[in-house]
Amino acid sequence: MIKTIGVIGGGQLARMMITPAQELGLTLKVLAENEGSSASLAATAVGDYTDYETVKRFAETVDVITFDHEHVPLPVLEKLEAEGFKVQPSSSALRFAQNKLAMRQKLSELGLPVPDWAEITSANELQNFLDKHDGVAVLKTPTGGYDGKGVMIVRSVEDASDWLVKGKPLLAEEKVDFVRELAQLSARNTSGQWSSWQVVQTVQKDGVCSEVLSPAPNADGTSAAIIAKRIAEGLGVTGVLAVELFETKDGTLLINELAMRPHNSGHFSIEGSVTSQFEQHLRAVADLPLGDTRSVSNFAVMLNLLGVDDSNTFVEHYSAALKVPGAHVHTYGKSAREGRKMGHITALSNTSIEEARQLALQAKEALHA
């Protein structure tokens, strides 16, 4: 029986696992990057997650390893598994979240809906791809990108010259003419039980999620859930799986990105669902039965709080935000930096998504007054 869960990474996702771990009677231990991390309350180790010995020493103190982020090198995880440590999601699943080329390849094999794509290793190949797609492509580094980093829109081979010289394979994707972005959250436990939340709409600003609406108004939730289930099972994902989707004008869904951990698009579930994504992730990786994912109110809206500059205006204006009835203000205990995810606000409504949005916005405006 799993009693102690180890999380690699001390960010806000690890932080938000602390509560459900306590409720479930599990012990959570965190390997943080540095002292004073978001998840410092549960940090039992501080060290470099790319160093096998560091990760191994941490793994020896827990029953299963899981993640706050997907940046632990695959060889480190494979070696852990070879030595008998439990890793959830396993390296065989996680490699598709770490490497966008491997992901595109696998999803295509499974016959799942993806934008047209190609592996690019030369200027010629990129030119061919541009020629096939009206002279425009989204070029991505297969690994290491997040929140808009490692992504570039190119209209010529010259646009990509910096990246092409490095000689590493790149991923080119068609620039999808989408009308909005959705995210399908679900979870699968190590016994294979799978469960999803309602599909949500995500609003991005400068490549970073700024707003999540639950449920996504008038969305094809059934198709989104089927896609998520096929990915979870096809890739052998355990824990929470976030599938980011493009919705095109005719309602077609195309898979954009995957994350195999709790995800920004699921923060609404803390107050909005019977079981939050953080509790579900722990249940899934500890092989407990999955919890009820029904909504507790008809509508929920989540707004991210991004750092405006180095000064932490949140603290200053905090009292004002706490006065807004029905708004749940979450802070991540981070020092402020421009564009950094500092916290989020969730508000619920039984009346309309707009009412929930207005409540959340009122609290956000109070914070930034």
Next chain:
Amino acid sequence: MIKTIGVIGGGQLARMMITPAQELGLTLKVLAENEGSSASLAATAVGDYTDYETVKRFAETVDVITFDHEHVPLPVLEKLEAEGFKVQPSSSALRFAQNKLAMRQKLSELGLPVPDWAEITSANELQNFLDKHDGVAVLKTPTGGYDGKGVMIVRSVEDASDWLVKGKPLLAEEKVDFVRELAQLSARNTSGQWSSWQVVQTVQKDGVCSEVLSPAPNADGTSAAIIAKRIAEGLGVTGVLAVELFETKDGTLLINELAMRPHNSGHFSIEGSVTSQFEQHLRAVADLPLGDTRSVSNFAVMLNLLGVDDSNTFVEHYSAALKVPGAHVHTYGKSAREGRKMGHITALSNTSIEEARQLALQAKEALHA
């Protein structure tokens, strides 16, 4: 500005403050009685809370002191206050929660509805009280009692002989012929803002709370709230105040006990209200604006999980309980002991209190299967 809150006592109430402290961006530190307490995650000190020097050393590490229980000796708190440490609730309020005679005296002065009572220092005085009340009285030790301890029903002076010989004053109360017990939770911050939740019904079994129904069906919520507000203001309470009430056949409410901290009758608020009693307590003692106390669903039921014996059957049957949709199982991380509060289950319903109760019961039965 208050950034660090110190809780004296490492029980489940301190444990359940850890989550909202993190959400609010506050640091919670706990002075626990021993290693491995329920609140060990936040325990920064272990020591004897009756020892002034121990408590003072802890107080020096926080911005304000508050409580998991009401057993810190008054002289310890008065000395802390005299030295300039912030204590919430203050000793001048807390003395009414620590001493039932002082509480009865004060509530009577305020003209609030209490059972008939008298201070008893001799067999003669007890006989007089019995003569006035059909030969029956509830005798209480003014301090130290909880969960049915320090309370005795007496029908003769002989019944009380053990207690009378000690020569300490006792509290005699009329045995109220109540139809049910209610509890009114509210909170008052250090600026004087006050806010209440809906009145709940509590069901006791062998002197220990076994079940809470929110809201109490067909109860006089307005009277209960008015009583709570007058107590909070009249006694200068800060933080959460729980007022336990008797309801008589004609609907009259009489004040039974007071607690100036989060209370078992308010656990439903974690899932059942926009703001839980634990978050509200922290807001109140940190002088932040109080949160919204509205319910998130029409009905909530909380069932306590009491230890059956020394073996922890919860762990064994845990998976089964986690399968019940909509039931929130909370564990306190305690070693098992007969009658000990080991955890609780909350379930919500928009349909009926009975539906919520059945859901919670289903999970409880699975645990004890």
